Amino acid sequence: MTARVPVVEKITKANDQIAGLNQDLLDRHGVFGINLLASPGAGKTSLIEQTLARLMGRLRLGVIEGDLATSLDAERAAKAGALAVQINTGGSCHLDAPMVCGALAELRLDEIDALIVENVGNLICPASFALGTHCNVLVASTPEGDDKPYKYPSMYGKVDTLVINKIDLLPHVSFDLARFRKGVEALNPGVPTFPLSCRTGEGVDAWVAWLVSMAREKRPPR
Ligand SMILES: Nc1nc2c(ncn2[C@@H]2O[C@H](COP(=O)(O)OP(=O)(O)OP(=O)(O)O)[C@@H](O)[C@H]2O)c(=O)[nH]1
Ligand SMILES: [Mg+2]
16 A cells, blocks of 8 residues: 555656646647646536637637547547547546647647647646646536535535536526535635526626636737
C-alpha cells in the first residue's frame, strides 16, 4: 500500500509538467483555455453548441472533445462552427495533459481566441489531472440531484466556475436549488454560477458574456 503513493505522485507530477508546457503553448498563441467538466449527459456538448451559436464573431472558439469512443461530440462541435479535434481515450475515464498536448498539435491555434476542452463525463478522476487550461468549469444538471456537491467534494471544491444546466426541468425533478447552492457554498464560497437551460436558451447569454470577458481579460497579449 505505501509503495503505491510515490507512483501516483510521480504520475501526477509528470502530468503537471506537460500541463505547464500546454499552458505555455496556449499563452504564446494568446488562447484562453477552459477545462469543461461534468458527469455523463449533463450537457457539456450542448453548452458548447449553444455558446457557438451566440458568439457571433466575438470570439473564435476551438474545441477538444474527450470521450472513451466515437467522434460524435467533435462532429457536433464542428457542425456548430468550431475548429474541433476528438480524443478517444480507449478505456481511460479522464483526459490527461499528454493527450491534450497531442490534440493541441492538430489545432490551428493562431485561428482561435479560446479553447474549450470537454473532458470525459466523470465527477471523480478528471479533478486530479491538470490539462494546462486556465479555468475549470463544471456543468451540473438538475436531473443529477441536489446532493452532488456533498458527494463529490473534490470536484465541486476545485472548480473556478459552475454552470447549472437543465433548469427547464426544475418543475419535473427533485432538485432543491437552495440545498445545492448551500453545498457548493460550503466547499467553494463565491464561485461564479450560471443557472441556464441549453434547451430553452434561458441564462445562456450571461454565460457567454462571462466567457467573452474572461477570454479578453485573461488572454495574454499575442
Ligand atoms: N431538458 C434539457 N435537456 C438538455 C439540456 N441540455 C442538454 N440536454 C439533453 O441532455 C442530453 C445530453 O446532452 P449532451 O450535451 O450530449 O451532454 P454531455 O455532457 O456532452 O454528454 P457526454 O459527452 O456523453 O458526457 C441530450 O439529450 C441533450 O439534448 C437542457 O438544458 N434541458
Ligand atoms: Mg458531450
